[in-house]
Amino acid sequence: MSEGKFITVEGTEGVGKSTNIAFIQKEIEKRGIELVVTREPGGTPLSEEIREILLQKRNESVDATAELLLVFAARAQHLNTVILPALAAGKWVLCDRFTDATYAYQGGGRGLSLETIEQLEILVQKGRHPDITLLLDIDVETGLRRASARAELDRFESEHLEFFERVRNAYKQRVASRPDKFIVVDAAQTLVEVQKTIENALKPFLDRQG
Numbered sequence: 679m680s681e682g683k684f685i686t687v688e689g690t691e692g693v694g695k696s697t698n699i700a701f702i703q704k705e706i707e708k709r710g711i712e713l714v715v716t717r718e719p720g721g722t723p724l725s726e727e728i729r730e731i732l733l734q735k736r737n738e739s740v741d742a743t744a745e746l747l748l749v750f751a752a753r754a755q756h757l758n759t760v761i762l763p764a765l766a767a768g769k770w771v772l773c774d775r776f777t778d779a780t781y782a783y784q785g786g787g788r789g790l791s792l793e794t795i796e797q798l799e800i801l802v803q804k805g806r807h808p809d810i811t812l813l814l815d816i817d818v819e820t821g822l823r824r825a826s827a828r829a830e831l832d833r834f835e836s837e838h839l840e841f842f843e844r845v846r847n848a849y850k851q852r853v854a855s856r857p858d859k860f861i862v863v864d865a866a867q868t869l870v871e872v873q874k875t876i877e878n879a880l881k882p883f884l885d886r887q888g
């Protein structure tokens with residue numbers, strides 16, 4: 679049996695990741711492919727608990743390295759108990775955020791060095807990376823407006839605009855360093871336009887596998 683494909687969706691707050699994951703799920707499943715939809719941080723009971731710890735607003739300031747280690751602890755559990763077994767069984771995995779988000783948030787946002795993140799990436803992932811990543815890109819104010827219209831802001835969403843500008847720029851640097859791994863979509867378009875763009879961009883990838 680051939681291994682499944684590993685697809686991740688990235689972008690800053692409120693850019694439309696969850697909305698479009700539901701759309702991509704339909705595109706994949708209508709081709710008869712078995713799919714696991716999951717998210718980071720999270721995706722297992724332990725990793726979801728770590729997610730809550732990460733997102734909770736608290737009086738104590740959170741050390742950036744502590745935050746980074748929590749993210750990768752959640753990822754190790756998720757990768758080894760959910761993602762890798764699914765891929766090995768021939769299923770596809772569609773994940774809301776993955777390590778590109780760590781480079782963006784803990785690297786760009788918090789200012790941790792890319793080398794430090796890379797060391798943990800090697801330790802935890804052992805060379806395993808997504809096959810393709812969809813980056814939804816939007817100006818941070820529009821994204822935050824969409825996110826805040828939806829629910830109360832969490833610890834990350836409560837950061838200031840410059841933080842999200844750094845996150846967005848770090849995502850763009852990830853794309854620049856590996857353009858063949860990314861599909862970048864302008865998420866400021868209407869939802870219909872965004873989904874048309876995603877459909878067209880993913881079609882060659884999906885048809886190649888189908």
Ligand SMILES: Nc1ncnc2c1ncn2[C@@H]1O[C@H](COP(=O)(O)OP(=O)(O)OP(=O)(O)O)[C@@H](O)[C@H]1O
Pocket residue numbers: 689690691692693694695696697698824825828865866867868869870872
């Ligand atoms: N292209 C679009 N145009 C207008 N509104 C949109 C568009 N895409 C998504 N939205 C709306 O923006 C809000 C945020 O979308 P969604 O929850 O999918 O974003 P997200 O990236 O998953 O956010 P988060 O980072 O908080 O998980 C939702 O209310 C959604 O309906």
Ligand SMILES: [Mg+2]
Pocket residue numbers: 695696697774
């Ligand atoms: Mg979401």
